[in-house]
Amino acid sequence: MQVADYFNFLAADDIRIKGTRIGIESVLYEYIHRSQTPEAIAERFHTVTLEQVYATILYYLQNREKVGTYLEDYLEYCRKAREEYEKNPPPGVIRLRKILAERRKVSDNPHTDIPKSSSTSTTSSPSKNEQE
Secondary structure (H helix, E strand, O other), X not given: OOHHXXXXXXXXXXXXXXXXXXXXXXXXXXXXXXXXOHHHHHHHOOOOOHXXXXXXXXXXXXXXXXXXXXXXXXXXXXXXXXXXXXXXXXXXXXXXXXXXXXXXXXXXXXXXXXXXOHHHOOOOOOOHHHHO
8 A cells, every 4th residue: 555645644643535635533533433334434424435444444553553643642632622612612602502501491490481372372262151
C-alpha cells in the first residue's frame, strides 16, 4: 500500500482521506470505539469508498503507536472543546436552555395555570334538562 495514494497529510494533527474532507480519525473512531464494520463505515461516510476505509484501517494496524497517539490527541482535543463549550455556550444555546428550563418548570408545577385547548375544555355544555 502506498500511503500517498490514500491520504493527505495536511499537518501533524490533520490526516485526511484523499479526495475527501474526512479525517482518518472519523473512520478509525467508528472502527475502534463503535465497533463498526468497514462496510458500515463506508455507508456512513458517502464520500469514502470501501477501499479507502480498508486502507485507513490497514494504515492504523501498521502504525498502531503513531496513529494511536494521533487518535488520543484528537480525542483529548474533542474533550477540551466540549468542556469549553459547556463553560461558555453560544448565546443561542443559552437562550434555548432557558426556554427549556422554563417549560420544564411549568410542566412540573401542577398549580400553574396552563391554558387548555378547546378539545380538552372543562366547561360542559348545558344538559337537555338545563336547556328546558
